[in-house]
Amino acid sequence: MSEDPTILARTAAEHVAKALSVPRIDIALVLGSGWSSGADDLGESLGELELGDVPGFSKPVVSGHGGRLLAIRTASGKVAAVFTGRTHYYEGRGADPVVHGVRTAAAWGASTLVLTNGCGGLNPAWAPGTPVLIRDHINLTGDTPLHGATFIDLTEAYSQRLRDLAHTVDPDLPEGVYVQFRGPQYETPAEVRMAGILGGDLVGMSTTLETIAAREAGLEVLGISLVTNAAAGMGDSDLNHAEVLEAGKQAGPRLAALLSDIVKTL
Incomplete structure (x- = not known):
């Protein structure tokens, strides 16, 4: 199997297109912590696969993340691929496996990408269970999925057009800046304060590398975070993964x- 990430993505796209008898998709969604239940209401099922059976993918290692790839025909007639799991950067495999799903979706024909995640919130007005549109991000992983002198404009990493469409669905959706840390440890209160000083509103361990790869591939990106807990130092309790899962379940x-x-609307 090729180690070239572009060739590997094409191989994966050809595999899923044949296995699901879906030659091309329009939209891709990555469902993060708390979001997997949303897959059941997106439209007519066209088939599904275990992600671990697709070239270049691994089974999700985090509790609360699914491990399926679904093909769905939406109410608007578009064909969507739904990834109910993702590889996280903290798994130590590097940036290319983290963004393999994005590159596969692009090779499969997608022009729009919806990225979701569960995260900590810095704004006390955003209680656990609050969805927030991502307006911009700060990548603190120290890494990138880009190779060589690949200069990608991230002025509008998260599409204003798609955020406007989301606001037609829910005009009250807040917007914020998402800050990705490497993880897997939760951020310290000092790190959370730093994120706030830098302009961050949300802290988590995913999404930014996928967005960079998506923009390289020409995909339009909509990012939505679920505030699952107050970030470290912003609330009265310690952080734990069970709290994240419970917030997602309730929401x-x-x-x-x-x-x-x-x-x-997409």
């Missing part, structure tokens, strides 16, 4: 409805 019905309504 599940609202997220599913929001995601379904947004996808109808």
